[in-house]
Amino acid sequence: LGPKPLSGRHVIVTSGPTHEPIDPVRYIANRSSGAQGTAIAAALVDLGASVSFVTGPASVPPPPGVRVLPVETAAQMRAAVMEALPADAAVMAAAVADWRVENAAAQKMKKDGSGRAPALSFAQNPDILAEVAGLGADRPRLVVGFAAETEKVEEHARDKRARKGCDWIVANDVSPATGIMGGAENAVIVIDADGAETWPRLPKDEVARRLAQRIARALAWKEDA
């Protein structure tokens, strides 16, 4: 492979958290910074890919050279991903909220003086990774998901790969003792149809670089096949 093995390839990357509104001024979020997804998008650009970067409200800026598709909610993220298709590969690194507030208020909620708190009810969000992996003719040839686990990392990641129908799962151990969540380093296991590959603990940029190289090789092989 040359220095730009992904030139002419389109890759969709999801990144960051989603925000799920409670009312026009309040939302439910999670602690994802978007750091790993951003590093992956940058590494794909370095290898020549054209990247559609579908990002929730992240705490790091998007990398140069990508087409940025900013979203807030899981529903918006799903719509942006579907509109960005077709793609050669999809890398779903976003921390998508599992639930949205089903009874979000159209106006700012007010205390009513009774001392009672409002009750929120939740509805399950669409699973974007599973949906993209399950597409027919429009399915990207390579669909990569992530799994953040705190125990039995490899076993849970294998189950997740089967359940979601994606090609690879990049799994990491995010239990507090590892210091990975919010840190600069990551230690991952890459699960594919052939088994599990355990990578050493590396800076997130280096994990991204290796993953981009692996994606380039996989797309080249799939071309030959």
Ligand code: C5P
């Ligand atoms: O099921 P879980 O959230 O652990 O799966 C994580 C993987 O699935 C990540 O790749 C994440 O981006 C993706 N995902 C998604 N849509 C959801 C939930 C998770 O694309 N609603």
